[in-house]
Amino acid sequence: xxxxEIKINLKSFIIWTAILIGLLLVVFLVYPSIINSExxxxxxxxxxxxxxxxxxAFNMDISSIDSAxxxxxxxxxxxxxxxxxxxxxxxxxxxxxxxxSDKTIEYLNSVPVTRKNIAISKILCGFLYITLMxxxxxxxxxxxxSLSGSFxxxxxxxxxxTPLFSSxxxxxxxxxxxxxxxxxKKMFGxxxxxxxxxxxxxxxxxxxxxxxxxxxISIFTLSDIRNxxxxxxxxxxxxxxxxxxxxxxxxxxxxHYEKKELV
Numbered sequence: 001x002x003x004x005e006i007k008i009n010l011k012s013f014i015i016w017t018a019i020l021i022g023l024l025l026v027v028f029l030v031y032p033s034i035i036n037s038e039x040x041x042x043x044x045x046x047x048x049x050x051x052x053x054x055x056x057a058f059n060m061d062i063s064s065i066d067s068a069x070x071x072x073x074x075x076x077x078x079x080x081x082x083x084x085x086x087x088x089x090x091x092x093x094x095x096x097x098x099x100x101s102d103k104t105i106e107y108l109n110s111v112p113v114t115r116k117n118i119a120i121s122k123i124l125c126g127f128l129y130i131t132l133m134x135x136x137x138x139x140x141x142x143x144x145x146s147l148s149g150s151f152x153x154x155x156x157x158x159x160x161x162t163p164l165f166s167s168x169x170x171x172x173x174x175x176x177x178x179x180x181x182x183x184x185k186k187m188f189g190x191x192x193x194x195x196x197x198x199x200x201x202x203x204x205x206x207x208x209x210x211x212x213x214x215x216x217i218s219i220f221t222l223s224d225i226r227n228x229x230x231x232x233x234x235x236x237x238x239x240x241x242x243x244x245x246x247x248x249x250x251x252x253x254x255x256h257y258e259k260k261e262l263v
Contacts, residue, residue, distance in 0.1 A: 005125035009095065013129045016087045020080070020133075021140050027076070028068055028144040059226055069151040072141065073159065077225050080137060081163050082199050085220065088130050088167040089191035092174030095122045096257065097184045119257045123175065123250055130167050134160070155232050162223040162234070165242040169219050170195060172249035179256045194219070 063073040096119065138160035145151045174191040181187055198219040205215035206226065215221040222245075224238045 002121045002124060005121050006128070009091070009125055009129060013133065017133050017136055020083050020137055024137070024141060024144065027071060028148060059229055062226070062229055067151070068148045069145050069156065073229055077159055077162070081166060081220055081223055081225070082195070084130070084133060084163045084167045085170050085195045085199065086192065087133065088171040089174045089195045090188065091126050091129065092171035093178050093187040093191035094184060095126055096175065097178050097182070097187055115258045116254055119254045123253070126171050126175070127168060130171060131164065134164050134167065155229070158228050158232065158234055159225065162225055162228060165222040165238055166220045169222060169242055169245050172246045172253070173219070176249045176253045176256070179253055179260050
């Protein structure tokens with residue numbers, strides 16, 4: 001079952017990873033020309049015009065965008081969080097449901113394999129592909145930064161790990177919700193809604209003390225990029241919360257999937 005899931009989901013994994021690498025490649029190719037021109041001074045002046053709250057939301061108050069690494073610490077990793085989150089949400093919402101939409105669930109029910117084994121195989125496949133995507137993106141950016149100039153390697157490695165915490169939780173939540181429906185289109189919209197809602201709540205939460213409470217209902221808070229940049233360390237509490245939330249939703253998924261009336 002596990003090998004079957006790896007094969008079925010390989011194409012979408014390659015496409016999503018290639019798209020993200022392609023977008024990041026553009027940054028590494030274009031940024032040197034921006035840095036070595038008067039455009040950098042113009043950008044610095046433009047940054048001064050933005051409200052402090054907006055700069056804080058994108059970590060521009062604690063990091064300059066005068067290098068490729070500076071861009072990654074600000075807009076870059078926020079962008080990576082969003083793309084990996086979208087991929088994780090789509091994977092989680094679709095990996096169980098597509099057996100029903102493709103009518104292959106009838107075949108799976110005819111072979112000597114339990115629903116629990118089906119769910120576990122799909123969950124492990126999802127975790128593997130999400131982790132591989134983050135590792136591949138991390139290696140690609142490391143090579144790009146090494147060619148671009150010097151950078152804080154420890155800080156970069158820690159930042160590269162952070163998307164994993166929010167991505168596995170998004171995957172687990174969407175996976176669980178998918179057990180309550182038979183329609184992939186409906187679940188697709190819900191999963192994207194969760195990602196974008198969490199994304200915007202996380203940004204708004206960083207804009208000031210009055211909106212800070214919103215971070216407690218955003219999944220992306222688990223990645224805690226700002227803390228990593230400021231303290232060069234990952235908050236153990238965020239790691240523990242990600243593990244606990246993931247475990248809870250994975251367990252609930254298996255329990256409910258075993259009881260679900262399949263079509």
